[in-house]
Amino acid sequence: MGIRERIIAILVNNKPGVLSRVAGVFGRLGYNIESLCVAETISPEISRITSITNADSDFIDKVKKQLTRLVDVLDVTELFPGQSAQREMILIGINLDQEGRAEIVRSIGMFDCKIISMRNDYCIIQVAGSREEVETVINFLKPLGIDKIARTGVLALRYKDSGF
Amino acid sequence: MEKTGAEILLQTLREEGVDVIFGYPGANSLPIHDKLEESPIRHYLVRHEQAAAHAADGYARATGRVGVCLGTSGPGATNLVTGIATAYMDSTPMIVLTGQVTTDLLGSDAFQETDIIGITMPITKHSYLVSDPGEVKSTVKQAFEIARSGRPGPVLIDLPRNVMAAKYEQSGNEDVTVSVPQKRHVERKKDAEDLQRIANYMNMSERPVILVGGGVKLARACDELSGLIEKGSIPFVSTMMGIGSVRSSNGFNLGFIGTHGNELANRIVHDADFIMTIGARFSDRSTSIVKEFAPLATIAQIDIDPSSIGKVIKADIPLVCDIREAITKLTPLVERKERREWLSRIEKERNILGKDRSMKECGPAGAFIRDVQAAMPEETTAITDVGLNQIWTVRSWETKTPRGMITPGGLGTMGFSLPAAMGVKVGVPDRGVVVFSGDGGFFMNIQELATISYYNLPVKVVVFNNGHLGMIRQIQDLFYGSRFNDIELGNKVDIVAVAKGFGIDADRISVEDPGAGIEKMCAAAGPFLLEVIVNPDNYVYPIIPPGRSNIDMIGGRQG
Ligand SMILES: Cc1ncc(C[n+]2csc(CCOP(=O)(O)OP(=O)(O)O)c2C)c(N)n1
Numbered sequence: 001m002g003i004r005e006r007i008i009a010i011l012v013n014n015k016p017g018v019l020s021r022v023a024g025v026f027g028r029l030g031y032n033i034e035s036l037c038v039a040e041t042i043s044p045e046i047s048r049i050t051s052i053t054n055a056d057s058d059f060i061d062k063v064k065k066q067l068t069r070l071v072d073v074l075d076v077t078e079l080f081p082g083q084s085a086q087r088e089m090i091l092i093g094i095n096l097d098q099e100g101r102a103e104i105v106r107s108i109g110m111f112d113c114k115i116i117s118m119r120n121d122y123c124i125i126q127v128a129g130s131r132e133e134v135e136t137v138i139n140f141l142k143p144l145g146i147d148k149i150a151r152t153g154v155l156a157l158r159y160k161d162s163g164f
Numbered sequence: 165m166e167k168t169g170a171e172i173l174l175q176t177l178r179e180e181g182v183d184v185i186f187g188y189p190g191a192n193s194l195p196i197h198d199k200l201e202e203s204p205i206r207h208y209l210v211r212h213e214q215a216a217a218h219a220a221d222g223y224a225r226a227t228g229r230v231g232v233c234l235g236t237s238g239p240g241a242t243n244l245v246t247g248i249a250t251a252y253m254d255s256t257p258m259i260v261l262t263g264q265v266t267t268d269l270l271g272s273d274a275f276q277e278t279d280i281i282g283i284t285m286p287i288t289k290h291s292y293l294v295s296d297p298g299e300v301k302s303t304v305k306q307a308f309e310i311a312r313s314g315r316p317g318p319v320l321i322d323l324p325r326n327v328m329a330a331k332y333e334q335s336g337n338e339d340v341t342v343s344v345p346q347k348r349h350v351e352r353k354k355d356a357e358d359l360q361r362i363a364n365y366m367n368m369s370e371r372p373v374i375l376v377g378g379g380v381k382l383a384r385a386c387d388e389l390s391g392l393i394e395k396g397s398i399p400f401v402s403t404m405m406g407i408g409s410v411r412s413s414n415g416f417n418l419g420f421i422g423t424h425g426n427e428l429a430n431r432i433v434h435d436a437d438f439i440m441t442i443g444a445r446f447s448d449r450s451t452s453i454v455k456e457f458a459p460l461a462t463i464a465q466i467d468i469d470p471s472s473i474g475k476v477i478k479a480d481i482p483l484v485c486d487i488r489e490a491i492t493k494l495t496p497l498v499e500r501k502e503r504r505e506w507l508s509r510i511e512k513e514r515n516i517l518g519k520d521r522s523m524k525e526c527g528p529a530g531a532f533i534r535d536v537q538a539a540m541p542e543e544t545t546a547i548t549d550v551g552l553n554q555i556w557t558v559r560s561w562e563t564k565t566p567r568g569m570i571t572p573g574g575l576g577t578m579g580f581s582l583p584a585a586m587g588v589k590v591g592v593p594d595r596g597v598v599v600f601s602g603d604g605g606f607f608m609n610i611q612e613l614a615t616i617s618y619y620n621l622p623v624k625v626v627v628f629n630n631g632h633l634g635m636i637r638q639i640q641d642l643f644y645g646s647r648f649n650d651i652e653l654g655n656k657v658d659i660v661a662v663a664k665g666f667g668i669d670a671d672r673i674s675v676e677d678p679g680a681g682i683e684k685m686c687a688a689a690g691p692f693l694l695e696v697i698v699n700p701d702n703y704v705y706p707i708i709p710p711g712r713s714n715i716d717m718i719g720g721r722q723g
Contacts, residue, residue, distance in 0.1 A: 013345055017281065017293075024285055065471035071290040071310055074345060 003056050005034070007079045007086070007156050008063065010049040013072040014040050022049060022073065025066045031055055035088075035153025046074065050155050079156040086156040089128040092138070093147040096121050100144050111137050122147070169297035170195045170328040173261075174203040176304040182232050184208065184223065184590055185261075186216040188243075190236025192276060193263030195328035208590065208619065211611040213240050215583035217247020217260065218609070222584030223591040224256045225570045226545055228384065230311050231256065231587060236263040237325075238276030242283065246577060248318050249287040253574025254405060255382055257316035259307055260288070266326040267295055281322055289317030295324065297332035305342040313344065315469035316382055358483045359490065362440060362464045363497035365481070366396060369438035369462070371506050374398050375421070378405030378573070379443020379467060383487035386410060386566040389442070392495045397503040398440075399510055401429040403450045404573040406443070408563030418510065422450040423708045424555040427721065428517055430714040432510055433458050441465045443487050446476040447574070456713035466490045517721055525719070526556040527702040528675045529628060533560040535678060536598060536626065539686045544596030545570060545588050549581035549605035551635040553628045555704045557600040567592075579608025582625065586612060589621045598624040603653055604633045613666035616691045623691050625668075628675070630698040631655050638703040642718060643710065663693040670695065675702070 012018045019038060026033050034052040041048045053059060064076045079086075094104065096119075104123065108115060112133065117124040127137045131154060138149070167175070173196060177185075186208045189197045200207050210216045213235040220231030231251075235244045241262040251258045265274040281291045290310050292303050307319040366372050380389055390410045393400055400410060402420045410417065419426025421433055433439065439461045444450070451457040454476060465472075465479035466487060473482045483490065526533075533556055537544070546561050548554040548571040563569040570588065572580040581599045589597045606627045616623055628634075633651040640648055663670035670693040673681035678696075685692045705719030 020282070021285060028286060061474075065473075065475070068347060069289075069469070069471050071345060074347060 011075040014047040186219040187234030192237040213243035218583035219587035222587030226588040227591040234261040241280040257312040258318040260320040264324040291320040372438040373436040374400040375441040376406035377444025380409040385488035388491040408569040445472040530560040549601035553602040578605035617667035630700040
C-alpha cells in the first residue's frame with residue numbers, strides 16, 4: 001500500500017513528559033505528525049492521543065512496536081475510515097468589511113457552522129465535521145479573507161466498542 | 165520516623181539488593197553522598213562519570229544484577245551519556261541516578277542545570293524526575309522493576325537537591341506496591357501453537373540452525389538452550405552479543421556471524437533451511453545485506469521484545485515470549501536426533517576451511533590471546549574494547565561460562581573496557597578479570613587506571629599497541645585505497661611508564677615473543693598492565709565489505 005493518511009489512537013498515562021516521548025518516536029522514525037490531539041479520557045489518569053501521519057503501510061507496525069516499548073503507553077491502534085467516526089473542529093477568524101459581513105451571515109447557513117463571535121470588523125466561525133466538510137468551508141471562506149485558523153486535528157472513535 | 169529523601173533513596177536501593185554504587189559527586193548530589201557513608205552500600209569514586217556508567221554496566225553484565233551509577237547534575241549527568249547509550253544498546257539492566265538543581269530552579273538555566281531526562285530520552289528505557297520525597301520509594305522500586313523486566317535496559321532517576329535533602333515522615337506501613345503499567349493487548353493465545361510450529365520445523369527440516377543472541381544470557385536461559393541443542397543435535401551460531409551463551413566446546417558451535425564473524429558460521433547460515441533465532445535483533449553487523457541473508461531458510465524468531473521482531477528480517481514464525489519459558493516449553497517438543505548428514509556436511513566444510521587457517525585469521529594477536537587464556541584461571545571474565553582487539557578476542561577466547569565474555573557490541577564504545585572491568589571485578593571478585601584493549605580505546609578512559617590503582621582492583625589490562633586506530637586502518641586499507649588518514653597514534657607515549665606513574669605494575673612485550681610477560685601478568689597479586697606491541701598490519705580476516713552479503717568475504721575460502 002502506498003502513502004496515505006493514517007490515523008492512530010494511543011492510550012497513555014496522563015503524566016508529564018509522556019507526550020514528548022511519544023512525539024520522539026515519530027521523529028526518530030522520520031515521520032511527520034500532521035495533526036495531534038491529546039486530552040484525558042473518561043479515566044482522568046489516562047489520556048488519549050489521536051494523530052494523523054501521511055505514511056506507507058510499514059508505518060503502523062514500526063510506530064506501534066516502538067511506542068509499545070514506552071512504559072507509559074498502554075495501547076496503540078490504527079483507526080480506519082470506514083470503521084470509525086471522524087470529526088475535526090476549526091475556528092476561523094475573518095477580517096470583515098460591511099459587504100463581507102453580509103455575505104458571511106448569508107452563506108453561513110449553507111454549512112454546518114456557527115458564528116461564535118461577531119464584532120464590527122472581525123468574526124470567528126466555528127466549523128465541525130468530517131475532514132471533507134471542514135475543508136469545503138475553508139475553501140468557501142478563503143476568498144472572503146481568512147485571517148487565521150486553529151484546528152483541533154482529527155478525532156476518531158471506532159463505531160463498535162472494541163476497547164478503543 | 166522522619167527521613168530525608170536521600171535516606172529513603174539509599175534505604176530503597178538496599179531493599180532492591182544494591183551493594184555498590186559507582187559515582188562522582190557534585191554540589192547537587194551532595195545530600196546523597198552525605199548519607200552514603202552511613203549506608204552499607206559501598207561507593208566507588210571513579211575519575212570520570214563515563215567510567216561510572218561503564219562500571220555499573222560491567223557489574224550488571226558480570227553478575228546479572230542491576231548496576232547503579234550516580235553523577236551530579238549538569239556536566240556530571242552529560243558525562244554519563246555515552247555509558248547510558250552503551251547499556252541501552254546491549255540491554256543492560258541499570259539504574260542511573262543524577263543530581264539535579266532544586267525544584268524551584270528547574271527550567272531556569274540555573275548553574276549546572278541540564279535537561280538530562282530530555283537528553284537521554286532515546287537511550288533510556290524510562291526515566292523519572294522525582295519532585296517529592298514521598299515519591300522516592302515507589303519511584304525507585306518501579307525503576308528497578310522496569311530496568312530488569314522484559315527486555316532490560318537503563319532507567320534514569322533525576323533527583324533535585326532539595327528533594328533529597330527534604331525530610332519526610334514515612335508512615336509505619338511502608339509497603340509500596342509497584343505497578344508497572346500493563347499493556348492492554350497481550351496477544352499470548354497463540355504461543356503454544358507457534359511453539360509447536362517451531363518444533364515441527366525443527367524436527368522436519370534437514371538443515372536447521374539456531375541463531376543465539378544476547379537475549380539468551382539476559383533471560384538466564386543458557387542451560388536450557390544447551391539442553392535443547394544437545395537433544396536435537398542442532399548446530400548453532402551466535403551474534404557477537406550471544407557469544408558464550410552456550411559452551412563453545414560442545415561440538416555444535418559454528419562461531420559467530422556477521423561482518424567480522426567466522427566464515428563457517430556465515431556459510432552454514434547461508435545454507436540452512438530453517439533458522440530459529442532466539443534473543444537476537446538482526447543488527448546490520450550480523451546480517452550484512454538483508455535480502456541475501458539466509459536465503460533458503462524459514463525463519464522463526466523468539467524474543468521478549470516485540471519491537472525486535474521483524475524489524476530487520478521478516479520472521480516467518482514470530483513469537484513474543486520470555487526466552488527461558490519458550491525454550492523450556494520447546495525442548496520436550498523437539499525430537500532427539502542425530503542429524504548425521506547435516507552434521508557431517510558441516511564437518512566437511514569445517515575441514516575445508518581448516519582449523520589452522522581460522523587460527524591464523526587473527527594473526528599473532530589471536531595466538532597471544534589464547535596464551536593469555538591458558539595462563540589465566542579457568543573462571544576468568546574477558547572484557548574487550550572496540551576495534552581489532554575486540555574481534556581478535558571474541559574470535560580467539562573460548563568462552564566457557566555465560567558471563568565470561570563482555571563486549572560493547574551494540575554501540576561499539578571505545579573506552580568501555582577499562583572502566584567496565586572495574587565493575588566486573590567488584591561484582592565477581594573471585595573471578596579472574598582481563599581487559600583486551602587497543603591503544604586508541606585505552607587512551608579514551610586512561611584516567612581509570614587511577615581508580616584501579618586506588619582500590620587495588622586486581623584487573624589484568626592488556627593493551628595492544630599498534631600505534632594506530634587499527635580497525636579503521638584496515639578499512640582504509642581495503643576500502644579507501646590505502647589512504648591512511650588521521651589514524652596514526654604514534655609511539656611517543658611510554659605506556660608502561662604511564663601505568664607505573666598511576667601506581668600499577670606494568671611490562672612491555674612484543675606479540676610474537678611474549679616471553680615471561682604473560683606469566684608475570686597472571687602471577688601479579690594486584691592490577692597489572694601488559695603493553696603488547698603489535699604490527700599495524702595484523703588485521704582480522706575474513707571481513708565482509710560494506711554492501712555485500714555474509715558469504716561474500718575478503719580473505720575467505722575462494723569459490
Ligand atoms: C568512541 C568511539 N569513537 C570512534 C569509534 C570508531 N572506531 C571503531 S574501531 C576504531 C579504532 C580503534 O583503535 P584502537 O583502540 O587502537 O584498537 P585497534 O582497532 O587498533 O585494536 C575506531 C576509531 C568508536 N568505535 N568509538
